Amino acid sequence: MIYFQNDYSEGCHPEILAGLNEINSGVYTGYGYDYLTEKTTSLLKNEIKNENIDIHYLGAGTLTNLTAISAFLKPYEAIISSSIGHINTHETGAIEATGHRVVEVFSDDNKLNPDSVEKTYLLHTDEHMVKPKLVYISNSTEAGQIYTKSELVGLRGICDKYGLYLYIDGARMGAALTCAPNDLTLYDISKLADAFYIGGTKNGILFGETLIICNDGLKPFFRYNMKQRGAVIAKTWVVSGQFYYLFKSGLFYGLSKYANNLAQEIYTSLKDFGVDFYSSSPTNQLFPIFHNNVIEKLSGRYLFNEWAVVDKTHTAIRLVTSWATKKEDALKLVGDIKRYHKTV
Amino acid sequence: MIYFQNDYSEGCHPEILAGLNEINSGVYTGYGYDYLTEKTTSLLKNEIKNENIDIHYLGAGTLTNLTAISAFLKPYEAIISSSIGHINTHETGAIEATGHRVVEVFSDDNKLNPDSVEKTYLLHTDEHMVKPKLVYISNSTEAGQIYTKSELVGLRGICDKYGLYLYIDGARMGAALTCAPNDLTLYDISKLADAFYIGGTKNGILFGETLIICNDGLKPFFRYNMKQRGAVIAKTWVVSGQFYYLFKSGLFYGLSKYANNLAQEIYTSLKDFGVDFYSSSPTNQLFPIFHNNVIEKLSGRYLFNEWAVVDKTHTAIRLVTSWATKKEDALKLVGDIKRYHKTV
């Protein structure tokens, strides 16, 4: 079977593995107080071009989201999220389990904007309702879209107007920052968001995410929250070390760019062939709509997820590329899709 | 100002007050282990015609909902509720604060039905999503509608199919059971629901709700949950005693019926006059749509809540009657509405 199911089906990139082999022989102070973690933090601050940030290394995305969000909020404060936001759909109520309500916003483009945030905020008028306090967005989104700089500036504006935090889930931050229409840098994000995370698991390492806290008010005692939620790792350097190798010579961008390009080549081929797409995405996730017969045939050879039922005979599927997807497999996929269409 | 704002603006009914004066001189074992509470429980079991139920007396509706629901569920289990369900809109995330997600269902009639419950349940396919386990409905609903016996039987059926609990918020159970189209009894409800509560606060007592647990599996150790949530009252007999007087000679039904009838008289008058309604309600809440000029004039003399913006010049308001609403005030209201319309 050929995997187009997600971007975390493989191990880590060979350069990361080489790095792990190198650092494995060291001796380290526990819980992130080691020199390698310190070195990585310096490297990242340099990369982000922002010294005034706190950096934490955690093991997984849901754990990062729930630790950060529950640390930032008072009990009655709530999150505004797109209805397809990861915390709203695929984290088994992890945020609610920390006591907070997720207020969902429905939109055609799967994104939040100043208008939808404001409208949602203003619906909450008194103490009989939760008080929205944190705007949660994913970049790229769970459906592959990205936020442009002007969109993020707009969200920052509405957040400032109402005293809201802007938090960015960057599980696929690499895909966002390296796709064609992107005009954001990590520096921009560190200036516009109160906190965000840079995903590693979906971009070439074994596991791990890097949380960046930009808002001074959210920094103190954060490690207490991490420990309380089980997010402090004894050998933190295993995560920070992987990020060291991911960023020290641009691998982070290179891997994402490769995945994006491959996805967009598939997109162009299918588009030219006449395939319709459920939603448009400039990144490494594609949502083509196929006749169910085509899907059935594809599923004999490829692994992927069904995304949405379009009508009785058509379904949108999700195809994901990664740094490890082979170009020849992408070509094979396109060829098969075209071939299967002829037989429907 | 004349109150049509809600059904809890007044004190308790004179018969309840007389009862309180009578029982005040007793001496009671604390926390609900007293003879008056025991006597009330017997009375209620007799009224419900069901001996196999556990009865608890709590101080308020939100506290009842959060105590019961959090007691019944495992951490990852969720609630299915109408989008206008009280727990979903006006309890400041009380359910989420106990760790559980509320999955909201949108519908035109503000009610749940077997189809919408099944569809919602089936959307939750694996461990990356919460597991719906409890169906929450209000009878009457927050917008005045009721569930008929066949509708409740239908919900029971879908709950049985998927192993779900059926919980009924009865803050306005009196209004539901005494309105014209109702065909349910407390006995029926105790046979169809896993748990429900009978509201007192909105039907003539000072404060208090009676929670009925019908499902044997949900009964053990429930008082531990009550105490942990702060819901055990030292002088529980103050609540149970009020329920004693509410039920011992039918006051519970009489007060609600009076309120319903008055509301329906207003409804008929306004309907005949040509007023449109935002939603239809056979109980003590009405949702007429008026020109904003009419509303402005009304608000100089009456207290009520605005419910929904209909268009630029029209708004739906909520009018609520209670056992304490005077007939003459209802007539005055209808008269004023007609008069104000002429001047628009």
Place this chain on the structure above:
Amino acid sequence: MIYFQNDYSEGCHPEILAGLNEINSGVYTGYGYDYLTEKTTSLLKNEIKNENIDIHYLGAGTLTNLTAISAFLKPYEAIISSSIGHINTHETGAIEATGHRVVEVFSDDNKLNPDSVEKTYLLHTDEHMVKPKLVYISNSTEAGQIYTKSELVGLRGICDKYGLYLYIDGARMGAALTCAPNDLTLYDISKLADAFYIGGTKNGILFGETLIICNDGLKPFFRYNMKQRGAVIAKTWVVSGQFYYLFKSGLFYGLSKYANNLAQEIYTSLKDFGVDFYSSSPTNQLFPIFHNNVIEKLSGRYLFNEWAVVDKTHTAIRLVTSWATKKEDALKLVGDIKRYHKTV
């Protein structure tokens, strides 16, 4: 049976009942936004001689404690409490259920002092441990002792030194303020504590406690926390109104003083007779040690709780007086105790 079991076995004092009868006929805005609640708040601010406080009316003690404490703390912050503190022993883990650890301090006098607080605070050195943030004391304590002004000043000092909140559970504040050795006023307390509550349930009303927030930083949005925990009462005036009658002409102090005096008369009689006491208390709770045979005989005529096993043949019991305890019953009790001793 004659009750010496607790101070909440009876209804409300006749003057409170008369007040309830009077205010019952009013019409009130819901949830505490009514004129009677406003009037009571003015009365209390005047009584406390402190305008810069926020006053909230809640239904019960555990609910008050859990609502206040969880509102004041960040997730990783903990409470320092005496091992016999009510939150540590008799609230079914209500504080832990809101996510916070209670760090218990053992002491012979059942009280906290600057040394024990400091020592406990300093044991928590890093993010692998909770961070103590709130000092919880009860006045009078669960075993009847009180805090003097200099003791409270001392606790305030250590709290200031480490940035801790001082919270006082005043379920029996009346007993504390009216006993012989007391030198504190409500004004003093409002200046020394960050928040405290004045208990009504155990001092002559049907139910209800008044929470006073003194620290400006803890005031904003507190009602959101109340609503989320189910502590907002629709007819708040039923509680605030009772406090109005409790304070408008000194009933609050009078009732407690009566109970204290009666208890101390019993104490003197028993002491003179040679009875030993498990702990000394200047308030309305006494802890005499009796031979088990005496206790068995007493329990045929009186209701009380066993407190602690002293040795194989002796047990300490708890005797509680209230405003409603009759002097003749106290005399009867003393007489019986003496009589039973002769037959052992």
Place this chain on the structure above:
Amino acid sequence: MIYFQNDYSEGCHPEILAGLNEINSGVYTGYGYDYLTEKTTSLLKNEIKNENIDIHYLGAGTLTNLTAISAFLKPYEAIISSSIGHINTHETGAIEATGHRVVEVFSDDNKLNPDSVEKTYLLHTDEHMVKPKLVYISNSTEAGQIYTKSELVGLRGICDKYGLYLYIDGARMGAALTCAPNDLTLYDISKLADAFYIGGTKNGILFGETLIICNDGLKPFFRYNMKQRGAVIAKTWVVSGQFYYLFKSGLFYGLSKYANNLAQEIYTSLKDFGVDFYSSSPTNQLFPIFHNNVIEKLSGRYLFNEWAVVDKTHTAIRLVTSWATKKEDALKLVGDIKRYHKTV
């Protein structure tokens, strides 16, 4: 500096690293549904000689404890733990953050026994107190002691008597099972405990713990709890794969045995030299008492933690060995200690 600070200062054992290099090139289904995880589970079931267990792979110890314990308990249920239990001292209130109280038991040997469990259980008499439901022990304990088979059988007996779960924190299970006085096997443990975990982080792998659920009633839907707490790892095979190499040819036992032996050699040398120990430990943690001057000199060359103040001039320190501790460093340490003593 030479590390005797803990058993997780180094990377993974070379055989584990070789394994990681080998498995890194595979393609895996996400979230633990891969063939390597399946293979490891088979291997472990074979090793434990028990097919009727559920095995889960998590990233860290605190996360494992909080996920498992919160999954097993109802809201009002509590944990009985030794006062030095990891959950009671070094997890920042992680258990309380999930809503549960930890009831601590003080004992000289840092262990629980049937008597102390029973006594603690029976102190909780009614719904005003939490209900103890889970007995938490660590093997080896946080101070290096172990439980023998007969001790564990005793605890199982008292748990059965009162319907309690027995949960074993096995962060240092390897050290326990390979020390001289041990007579337990993984099979025994799987028959006596309701759930336990086998620690990897402290026994030669990069990170990860294996949770074993033995009690059928605790198995269903456990992965929902894992996902909700952020404990599901996208590339679960990175953890399970390390356990595969840890168990496939006995490395798990070999590494622990080496660490234990080295520690016991240090112990014998120091004992013979006349050093006193704060508590006795047959495993890889030692707690010698030294004059503070000796400790000061040691700290110039060695990393270790101070454990307890013994008197004004003496302190107990903790020395920990691991699979990676060099024999020559142990000899150096013993030599230095002896030398420093002469100069005091």
